[in-house]
Amino acid sequence: MSNKLMTACLFGVITMILTGCWDSIDIENRANVLAMSIDLAHSGEPEHTKHITSLKEGYEEEGQELLILTAQVAVPGRIPLGPETTNGGGDGPVWVVTSTGKTLNDALLKMQLLIAETLFLGHLHVIVVSEDFARSGLDQLNDFLRREAEVRRTAWKVVSKEKASTYMKVAPELERIPALYLHSMIENTVELGKFPDSFLGLFWRRMSSEGEDGYLPYLQIVNEDNIQIKGLAYFDHKKMVGILEPVEIGLFMAIVGDEEGGYGFFVEVPELDEEVLLITNRRKSKIKTKINGEQPEMEIKIRIEVDLHESNHEVLTIDNEQVLKEIEQQCSVITEQKANEIINKMKEERVDIFGFGGYFRAKQPKFWRNEVANEDGWRDHFEQLNVDVSFHCHIRKVGLKAE
Template sequence: MNRRWSKLVKLSAALSMLVPLLTGCWDRLEIEDRAVVLGVSIDKAKGNSDNDEVTHHSNTMPAPKMGLIRVAVQIALPGRIPLGPGEGGGGTTDPQQTVWVINVVGFTLDDAFMKLQQQVSSRIFLGHLRVIIMSEEYAKGGIDNVNDFFRRNSEVRRMAWLMVSKGSALALLKAGPKLERIPTLYLMSALDEGINMGKFPRDYIGIFWSNSSKKGEEGYLPYVALRKEQNVEIMGLAYFQGSRMMGKTKPLQIGSFMAIKGSNPAGYRVYVMLEGTKKMVMTTTTHRNTKWKASIKDGKTHFSIKIVLEVNIEEKMSRSFNLNNAGIVRQIQDIEARKAEKFCAQLIRQTQTAGSDIFGFGEYIRAKKPSYWNANIKTKEKWQEAYKEMTFDIHAFVNVRRVGMKAT
């Protein structure tokens, strides 16, 4: 009897171990059954046209009393995207034939995506979402709904790009660039390569959410525009206070922002004119080293910012002076240093007016002066006001490392 029970126990144990292996892919979802969304655009909508009652009913389940938004998605078409450098495998090089762009009007993002799902046979999948574009008009009204919807969705990757567009975001999503078969991937690669070339700081959507959540720092996003040749230009930084866009910078001010933060690599170029003449050179920054020192003066925060720039001379506009002359090189260094101090100070004052500390000075105070923060600031709202009254001084130093293959 004992031997029989022993065999039954062993058999049951063996079967119980085999059962999990027999389940297979019970919850599989074929890629052809998914509507893979690569990009999303968000604009303010005009009027109440094509607002289908999918998530609400005018009599029994009224919609919220708020403005309408137009949401568009860029869906990858299965079998149309080439997998290699050639055109084989049934692919196409026309960007308009590799993706499908559809748009709807809704009160919120969830409302709009529900309406999109009503129009698409496959399940909408956001696991490969790469780019989210908001119009400037929408961003200035506040992006709480964007932050809430995409942060709640577990499919959305924190390495996606969130950006603000000049004009219509839908037009940017429909762009057909010649350098990329998939328009969304062109937008993504433009920003990724901008990081590698020192044209833009690393600022994925996860970093933006992290910065916006801090008590002593605000978020910023790429500010982009569509040009007539269907190419995209990075026109500056869109800076925020909380969830509301407060303003934007010029393209060269991105370099000032990265200098104040000490971000590398560096890649911006500027003209330098020698004093009392029309002699000019073009320099490019190759490396930055920045140090902050915080203090309290008359009950207000004060920052001393030291910026050291390593530059190369890229171009000389006249043959009337020689770069072998050490005095000329020192003059170039001094002039560019003074210009850098003025330009960086201008950007800080611009963000102070808006109460938007995109540099993280408040977080530095929290870390280095915790007693002052706990006694006088405490909250994000108070720092937004205190930042407007913050004082600072900037000291820039420029070192010319190379003058090119010829000095004359």
């Protein structure tokens, strides 16, 4: 009996080993999508795709806006495997394909008919959405991406000021593959402390959390082939409602306690008609919550370390410690004032991108259960939230000469 059992087990193991990957697809038979963009279609459905997924005439006139899906597909054999010896921007490594549909799945089905190989989203790095699409809501896109098991949660979703499809055709000089350049640019911006981490999985977590709203990078094309982060696009109920300017992003990161510095700003030297440039090196914040009666309150203490880099006047010298202290004081006053403006702006729009609701939910559970209960309840309290913000600037390094 034992011999029969051992034989059966051995046969089962051998069977599993020898079967291989029953659902494998050779890499050359896949069309790897590296990036995709989504725009709202304002000119209707193209004639060549009208009757692919619809059985009736004029379905684009039923009141539902159509979507334009554009994808960068890697061309097999043309992706560089090593460092380039020539400038980027040449055509060849990617193929840009466009389709239109009522939904993303509809557009993807039509796109598949334009490509011989099977579309594969496992190497998708960036999803670019136009501002008008983002303001109309991201429910459909989020639902599609969450149900698509191939899509990595480490991919980035970004909002574009221009048509999103433009980013599929931009050819930066530093990289032959536009999608990889865009992905690297965003990742490096996070590492340099110029933007908070908000990759796809993290964005979904924030959007699903009670007491916190999501945000994404807001991009703009400059000089045709240059891409810059123009601001931070923030969302309310999965719809984009506004933008923070680049200089405000640094203060936002200070409020939420993102330690890595990166932004610079000018501060006026007291009693002198001069300005000095301060570069943020480190940030640290301490957040406390309390309930005063039935009113929630927050106390935020922020310390930022800055490097004093340069002046807008050649003859300015740092000759005593008192001048440094006055600059630190001026820095604290300016940053505190601007941070309060950002918080008040978010309170007026009832958008909690700071995640203050999460602090109350964790630290004040009784208040949350009895007074807040859900996301809409928190928006009412957030609008009336008392926030006491204090900044302390410390000059860590001086790059100006002293006499």
